[in-house]
Amino acid sequence: MDNQTMKNNSFFDRLKVMLFRHTNWPVTVLLLLGIITVIFPLYMTVVIAFKQPSEMTNSISGILSLPKSFSLSNFKEAMEVTDFWNSLANSLIITISTVIISVILHSMLGYVLGRTQAKRKGYKFIYFYIVSGMFVPFAILMMPLVKQTAMLHLDNMLGVIILYTVFYMPMNVMLYSGYLTNIPMALEEAAYVDGATTWRTYWTVIFPIMKPMHATVAILTALGTWNDVMTPLVIMSGSKNTLPLAQLSFQTQFGANYNLAFASYLLALLPIILFYIICQKQILSGVVNGAVK
């Protein structure tokens, strides 16, 4: 009998060790509970988006209960009302163009400034001039920019793309030139010795090496432009919608039909959620890289 309990004890002890030694369960449980704060608003969005107005009451159960049927009619109507495909296309065009132009232009300038600013005063000045642009709030540029873009006939998507390229320049140039200080000059020198021009060397040697920084820059720029409201709002002033802008104009016109509104919100959130699910690892490391460097 004694022997038996001893055996049992040691079994439970081992089980305990197995379960608890490497895992802090209380913290795990707390964190799992905390995740409700993240999931809940999204759950509510999904539930309301699928319901019909007749299913909605102002009680908690009326808001949070599951819909009677998962019909897609709300989404269909929301797509028509907000001109979803056009807004989505505009958002995609603006974001993708901005990312491509940013990666090309900002990496070039980051390269030049990263290689020169230590030795040459003029370039050092340019570096600080560009980077200090980070502190300029959009609020001060907004009103003159509306006039300026209208005058240059840039009160359209092209103008918004150009502006984003300029707004993200301080951060991106800083990231690129910081990254370059870790890349030894020897690689370029070898290419020069082989007779390549600076321009060629940049595209064949340096640009490919900066790949990790391209990912960081692309992700930060993409997240920022995709979700931005203010720039397209003031520059395009309603002539063209992006996905977030479509929600804004929808809200002012049909705000009272919450089921339609939430279907529309869900549609607006879906692309970025899909993007996050697919590229979660790159996004997390990109965001951290961008902030820490």
Add this chain to the structure above:
Amino acid sequence: MKKKQRLSRNQTYMLITIPIVALFFTFNTLPLIQGIIYSFTNFKGYGDFDWVGLRNYKDLFTDARVGSSYAFTFRFAIVATIITNVISLLLATGLNSKIKFKNTLRGLYFVPNVLGSLVVGYIFSYIFTYLLPAFTKILGGEGTSMLSSTSWAWLAIVIVCAWQSIAMNTIIYISGLQTVPEDVYEAGSIDGATGFKRFSHLTFPLILPFFSINMVLCMKNFLMVFDQIVAMTSGGPAQSTESISFLIYNNGMSGGQFGFQSANAVLFFVVIVVIAVLQMRFTNKREEQL
């Protein structure tokens, strides 16, 4: 036959730099200068205007609406920064300890950050307008919405902004905590450092650079709050949640105060630069002391 001239390294550098810097000047520095010039006029946004010297700036300090927008923005930014950083630090410590489902949890806690703040604002606006009042009614409350109360609406904005920023700050704190080597804790535990003592004497000083990044990021973003205001309150009720950016946008773009709000924007710019410089000085000093 013309011989192809090869560019020297310096010439290539110049050819890259000049057009890009020109682009930056045209769409960043030029409008900034224009904004400063407009701030000395009584321009309405259309028609003629006169030079008014420093009158706009003098008026800024006596204008009640401007004053209350600064009061709201700062109260909001400071409270939101504190809440965000406290919760983020706790979350990061939890997510960095020996837990199950570590990667899934980290991934999920980051979700709010990738969502557009305007749509998030609309979703929370519904929660504050319908769901929360229904809940407080059950508890015997009045069942009125936070967003319609001049004394509570600002807190609703704090909650929404914190909800999104916590995701970002937590990830930065986690990457900070990962830089703390395990043997520091071992050495600390020999000296009897546990719990909060361990955190305040060992962990926190070591992640101070990450703390300062988060403080600067938070303050800057919160001071410029705009989307959430548009989505949730439009500055109301009774202009109690009118942020500086929102006021400049609203009155400058459509309220006929182009000149006056330009002065406001210049002041805002100066305030942001001063805060950023102070924050960096402060954290640099603390880092040197260590």
